[in-house]
Amino acid sequence: MTTLITNIKELLQVRDTNVLKVSGSNMKTLPTIKKAYLLIEHDTIIEYGSMQDLTTLEADQVIDATGKIVLPTWCDSHTHIVYAGNREQEFVDRINGLSYEEIANRGGGILNSAENLQNTSEEDLYQQSIKRVKQVMKLGTGAIEIKSGYGLTTEAELKMLRVIKRIKKEFPLKVKATFLGAHALPKAYKDNKKGYLDLIINDMLPKIEKEHLAHYIDIFCEKGYFSLEDTDRLLTEGKKHGLTPKIHVNQFNAFGGIALGVKHNALSVDHLEELKDEDIEALKNSNTIAVALPSCSYFISIPYTPARKIIDAGLPLALASDYNPGTTPSGNMNFVVSTACIKMKMTPEEAINAATINAAYAMGISKQYGSITRGKKANLIITNPVPSYNYLPYAFGENHIDTVLINGNILE
């Protein structure tokens, strides 16, 4: 099966195979081809170029993209899209004056979602979660990382990871699974953090490895959750089971978690709403990418990750949704890109780079996803007719997507 897209107003993010992420001032450049075509064979991009160089219109399917922009689908490298129920009551509680921390201290927050999930069957959890997966695919997400972390018992963590595995099997988008057993201290271990970490290390990790349930290991390295010492121990143990670190860090407090992540060769350090100069220094000359989650800052009114400081220091930055029931009940990457431009002063070029090629890097898939490159997966967004790509983040809140293709197939 071949698909030819013709008359593309502008084809965005055209890259050579060897570009796996872009850093610093290079993020300001978004390579494009105006008046372009793109040819897909089965699930793969095989050719593209200027319309004037197109020699044949022969293909099983031709899509005329006159006036439209084509770009790679979003890669969402940080989500908690598998969860049960919602936390709309906490949303109202926060409007009425309670903070995220106060709600958590009352047994709400992550523990609230964990209780709900523990009482939800695997089938029900799957059904609730795939509604959101279908939604984000329509919004242009073609690859997604999904974390566990609302189970907090061996049984419930494995349930979450099996649901993620099933999503991976049943849906065409690329899925990477992350084990986040150390998301919060469950009630049963309120005064026994060591006991809970022992449970994760001695019981959960071997089972996860045996069933091949995760690629990455995460921990909420934060005051009131898990310390540097806990993080060091868990990441060391996780790596023994073949899991690469990707950690939640510097969301509310900066106390050295980024340097620790870099020490463990973490693929990404995520959140970074609080950032010190030494954190920036720690990231320099590392393979670890910073991931910002602007929808989380928006929803719970915390500072935005200082993107300018990160990029202007020559570092790469990725953007992700953080889709979860507590701090970000939205997986809309179009909103993430707009918000990064509006609130974090990222240029449209930087934001699109951050949500495609750099986001693919942050989930370890940039060899196959995140740019328009011969041989990469044909995961594409075709927009409605728009004046330019600047219009996409500019006219925020409006759906600019006409068609999404995943593995070369039009999403119905």
Ligand SMILES: N=CN[C@@H](CCC(=O)O)C(=O)O
């Ligand atoms: N900060 C830790 N984890 C999630 C939120 C968890 C929750 O409140 O349910 C996050 O990334 O924002």
Ligand SMILES: [Zn+2]
């Ligand atoms: Zn998160």
